[in-house]
Amino acid sequence: MEPQLFIDHDLCIQCGACVDDCPFHIIALNPEYPELLPQRVHHCIHCQHCLAVCPTGALSIFGCDPNQSMPLPRSLPEPRQMTALIKGRRSVRHYRPEPLETEVIETMLRTAVNAPTGKNIRGCLFTVIENQATMAQLRRETLEGLRQAVIEKRLSEGLSYFRHVVSAWDNGRDIIFRDAPHLLIVSVPATNSTPDADIIITMSYFELLAASMGIGTLWNAMVKWAFSVIPDDMYARLGIPDDHIKGYAMLFGRPAVTYYRTVQRDSAAINRVRLDP
Ligand SMILES: Cc1cc2nc3c(=O)[nH]c(=O)nc-3n(C[C@H](O)[C@H](O)[C@H](O)COP(=O)(O)O)c2cc1C
Numbered sequence: 001m002e003p004q005l006f007i008d009h010d011l012c013i014q015c016g017a018c019v020d021d022c023p024f025h026i027i028a029l030n031p032e033y034p035e036l037l038p039q040r041v042h043h044c045i046h047c048q049h050c051l052a053v054c055p056t057g058a059l060s061i062f063g064c065d066p067n068q069s070m071p072l073p074r075s076l077p078e079p080r081q082m083t084a085l086i087k088g089r090r091s092v093r094h095y096r097p098e099p100l101e102t103e104v105i106e107t108m109l110r111t112a113v114n115a116p117t118g119k120n121i122r123g124c125l126f127t128v129i130e131n132q133a134t135m136a137q138l139r140r141e142t143l144e145g146l147r148q149a150v151i152e153k154r155l156s157e158g159l160s161y162f163r164h165v166v167s168a169w170d171n172g173r174d175i176i177f178r179d180a181p182h183l184l185i186v187s188v189p190a191t192n193s194t195p196d197a198d199i200i201i202t203m204s205y206f207e208l209l210a211a212s213m214g215i216g217t218l219w220n221a222m223v224k225w226a227f228s229v230i231p232d233d234m235y236a237r238l239g240i241p242d243d244h245i246k247g248y249a250m251l252f253g254r255p256a257v258t259y260y261r262t263v264q265r266d267s268a269a270i271n272r273v274r275l276d277p
Pocket of ligand 1: 089090091092093218219220221222223248
């Protein structure tokens with residue numbers, strides 16, 4: 001989509017901030033007000049920095065009304081709050097059974113989509129299970145698929161612990177899905193310039209937002225590994241395109257566990273560099 005730039009001349013103070021911050025230099029003051037440079041517009045990556053950096057809200061691009069943006073920076077959390085969030089988030093393995101409201105999940109996903117992606121290619125697909133019957137069926141099919149893999153001796157040494165997962169399931173314990181009410185898989189087309197990073201950053205933002213809302217999450221490699229050995233192509237069953245790179249699964253829902261303090265793992269390996277002149 002070609003960018004459409006609109007400048008409100010009553011509001012524009014001709015400060016040139018939009019010109020300076022455009023990463024691909026597609027805007028110039030011409031001579032007083034910002035205008036697109038026709039020979040450079042094809043470089044636009046749709047980042048909307050021009051809209052975000054305008055101090056007076058005079059600039060609209062792609063039809064976006066600056067008044068619809070959330071005002072900054074007073075709405076940003078303080079470092080103390082961010083520190084508590086980063087240190088206080090936990091992997092939640094005990095969930096309350098009731099599902100989250102569809103609107104809550106949608107708000108979380110619409111926020112997570114703001115995560116940075118390579119070249120600003122917004123290709124993330126959020127595959128989410130909201131329905132409890134579907135969640136129960138996925139659990140059952142995955143565990144029965146694993147049972148089949150155990151019986152047919154198809155598990156590699158690295159995945160042999162799935163035998164214990166199946167016997168735990170037979171004893172009423174769900175070690176993989178942890179009885180969580182919801183599951184999210186983020187995938188992006190393999191053609192994206194940075195698909196693996198796009199997925200992981202988007203999921204990390206989702207996780208932190210969830211924690212701030214009192215919603216628990218669990219990154220889950222086991223689901224991915226289980227899907228790799230069960231007979232069904234579970235990704236196809238979930239409607240995830242074949243040509244997408246798939247991330248780890250993330251379970252989420254209201255936690256049935258409360259953490260009262262942070263864990264203590266603040267030591268960081270730091271390589272401070274000072275090059276000899
Ligand atoms: C990529 C990734 C995959 C994970 N997979 C699983 C998993 O399959 N099952 C599980 O119980 N925990 C899983 N975890 C959670 C880690 O075990 C957990 O992050 C770690 O023990 C530290 O605990 P904390 O997250 O509460 O700080 C995973 C974490 C990451 C980052």
